[in-house]
Amino acid sequence: MIEIKSRNMVLQGIGASPGIAIGKAHLIEEEGGISLTGKYFIEEDQIPSEITRLKNAVQQTKEGLLQIIRDLPEELQDHAYILETHLMLLQDKKLYEQTVKYIEEKQINAEWALKASMDEIRKVFKKMSDPYFRERASDIVQVCDRILKALTGTEAPRISEIEKGVIIVARDLSPAETIQIQLEKVKGFITDLGGKTSHTAIIARSLEIPAVLGLENATSLVRTDDTIIMDGAAGVVIVDPTEDVLTKYQKRKHRYEEYRAMVAQSSHLPAETLDGHRIKVMANIEFVGEVASVIDHGGDGIGLFRTEFHYLNKEELPSEEELFDTYKDIAEIMAPRPVTIRTLDIGGDKFSTGVELSEEINPALGLRAIRFSLSSPEIFKTQLRAILRAANFGNVRVMFPMISEIDEIIKAKQILREVCESLDREGLPFKEDIEVGIMIEVPSAVIMADVIAKEVDFFSIGTNDLIQYSLAIDRVNKDVAHLYQPLHPAVLRMVKHVVDAARNAGIRVGMCGEMAGEPAHVSILLGMGLDELSMNPISIPGVKKMIRMLSVEKSKLFLKEVLNKKRSAEVVRIVEEAYKKLFPDAAYFEHGYNINHER
Ligand code: PEP
Ligand code: MG
16 A cells, blocks of 8 residues: 555555456455354364364355356356366365364364365465466465355355446455456456456456456455545556546546557557568467457467466376367467467476475576476476477467576477477377477576577567566565566667577567567567567557557667666656657556556
8 A cells, every 4th residue: 555545545456457447346345264263172072073064064165166157157158267276176185185184183173174274285385486376375265265154154245246336345356256246247356365367367357357456455445335446557546536536537547448449449450560560469378268368359379378277286287188188279279370388387396286396495596497397307298299289280389488598498309309209109190390489588598599599480588587587576576566667778678689689590589578568668669670479368459559550660760769768767758758649648558557657
């Protein structure tokens, strides 16, 4: 929270789904649940009945979730997988058996035992370096919360009974709750917990409902029926606004909606500059369910398919067939458009997979991504087999994450060749001459880009990590978030260096970090000469529109001016000025980079 006044109380959270909403708050009160559950010891002869109580509660929770899945309206069917993940967690032996063990050994009540095993499992998730996995800790909490509600007989919040046109304010929204919310009733979501990659954020983005998450204490500051303004790009919430602030935001909302409608009109036209340069505007996805949104928004392909999801919440590692089915589905739906499958980008301990890794003090710098894959060749080979087989059904490329030196590429390509040979021996159909690319997200790869370009077919610049590793800013640490600046001159010089190296080597170069999805950055990226930009599907229309309004020639001149600046703030200023020239009323950056965001 950055400011408290009786009126216009401004709360700053994480902008998780863009858009502006103005409406009455509807607070979802937590009744019972984890925080209010009592702890007590039980007698030895009560152990069997306590275990039965737990069993019944788990069963009741399972039935409840199955019912929600069955009742899911057609347009939300794509999101059923999230509830299925919760069902899987519910069936997870570790959670259940650990809880039973605590009841037996410690002679404590089922609620207390469940909370103890939840805390243990949650700790494992929290230690992971990847924000996606770290946030899966909240799935564990949500599943346990449901079981606890069944144990204590507390009613789940009656989401389906809320009034029309409200902004939901909750401590956390489980996917089950988010999905039950009827779209026409909700203008936006505000939560204390969660982040950009939480399931609530994913659903909100694909439903195109503004969301501000991670506000920490919104539920204690906001009451039902308070008037709220929320800006889902900037992560700003204003409670009880004065008339003039309200009027200002109503205008801004109107402008934003006009802007979205305007960019949507050309989203299916090619992203071609005024001087005839064609750029591919592609999508970053994590699930098959997002493919429809990519096509709806006019995406030219998938520039980044993050494949970590399959490796989560399972007793076993995913089988080759399971991976193959998913990759094949995506390749087929998108064909002939390209689908870039990134191999596993995971680090730290993995939950329920049977893969034992040592604890890491600094997991972001640890056995992550390609380092993990090279140290677990069998897991790597299974994934590569599935990718090569799926490549037969579309235009598939493979991409290795977090490359920091040339030998990693050489080793990864050697394993890829071995996989081709074994598929060949087995007589399984696959595509041998698949394009091989790497993510450029570690400074050493930037510096060596000219050398490593000779080994690959394409580069994709991952600015999310590149900024983290080069500016020494933890990408998930709120306290340094203000320093996380894509327009930092050092970042811009690195991007330019990589693009130049790719150009000289005659290979393709794209960008798939968040930086690529901001329309205001397009001029800089065009000036540098990137071939592809890959982003969240909702950002595609805005970026395409921008490309169609600019010329590469003029962008090069603009880039020259940008590269002469010494500070991020100076770059931001001229980028804003240039953006406002094209969209005089905009004053709005899709991703909230506008540092002068008026309040
Ligand atoms: C990146 O680092 O920019 C990137 C796109 O990968 P991820 O966000 O999955 O680390
Ligand atoms: Mg990355």
